[in-house]
Amino acid sequence: MLFIFFILLFGSFIQGASGFGFGIIAMSFLPFLFTVKESTLLVVSLAFVLSVSIALQLWKHIKWKSLLVILSAAVVGRYVGFLILSHYGEMDILKTFLGIFLIAVVIYLFCSKGPKPGKKVNQTWLPITLGFFGGLIGGIFAVGGPFFVFYFLLIYHDNKYAYSANLQISFLVTALITIALHGINGDFSIDFLGSFLVGLASVLIGSRIGIRFFARLSQEKIKRFAAIVVAIAAANLILFG
Structure with a gap:
């Protein structure tokens, strides 16, 4: 429990200071203690x-207005992610897939140079694509944040408060969808309550x-340390x- 406390404390500090990172930090360690499904449900509930x-x-x-499409x-x-997690969430192979995706996130974090000021941002297919995959990966692994981060950095590169605020609403809504779907499906147990x-x-x-x-x-610096x-x-x- 002490290990869980400090991992989640560190993850929530990173998200408070940078706008995202809680799910990525938490899902990097919790699967060592739980299945991917159990880890995802805990992280998504706390992310909410x-x-x-x-x-x-x-x-x-x-x-x-910028939130509607994405x-x-x-x-x-998230609904597609719910179906996948419900059927395959207990399989250990998902931990390998999660590790591979996290490595991809790390590469993105180190290589990303940020948006170019003044660049016109597509308002249709880009938020639809990023929103779908952010919802999908978030629904399976609770680490869909980078997709939303990429989009909101593009449109709010000069306003970090708007960037972080819209990011939190995205996490809030998607987490609520996952909690509702898994709650209806009866996936939460009594053991879950203590960790929560x-x-x-x-x-x-x-x-x-x-x-x-x-x-x-x-x-x-926060991004690179994380x-x-x-x-x-x-x-x-x-x-x-």
Whole structure:
């Protein structure tokens, strides 16, 4: 439980300070203790609480119109992810797939140079594509954040508060969809409650600390430090998961 607490504390701090990262950090380590399905359900449930906590603090910066297309596609992706996780979530091979995807995220984090100022952003096929795959990967592995990060960095590259606020609403809505679908399907157990309560304390504390550092810390340094941690965990998942 102490291990779970500190992993989730670190993940929620990273998300509070940079806008995303909770799912990536948590899913890099929790599958060593649980199945991918159990890990995903715990992380998604806590991500919902975390996103609500951060979104309330950044509420005035939300740009609702920019959310419509990408969230519509994300909801469809989440439903497909729910079907896959329900049927294959107990299989250990998913840990290998998760490790491979996390390595891909690390490569993106290290290689991404950020959006070019003044570049026109497509408002149809791009948010539909990114929203669907963000919802799909998030529904299976709880790490769909990079797809939403990419899109909101493109349209809010000069407004980090709008970027983070819209990101949290995306996480909030997609997490709620997953919780509802798995709740209806009866996938939550009594054992889940203990881990959730430990995680709840972690995310409330970690996000508060992260938000305080949001205006001060270099997002680039936070991103690279988190990428190194994820790379180590991803390699372990592939080799020993």
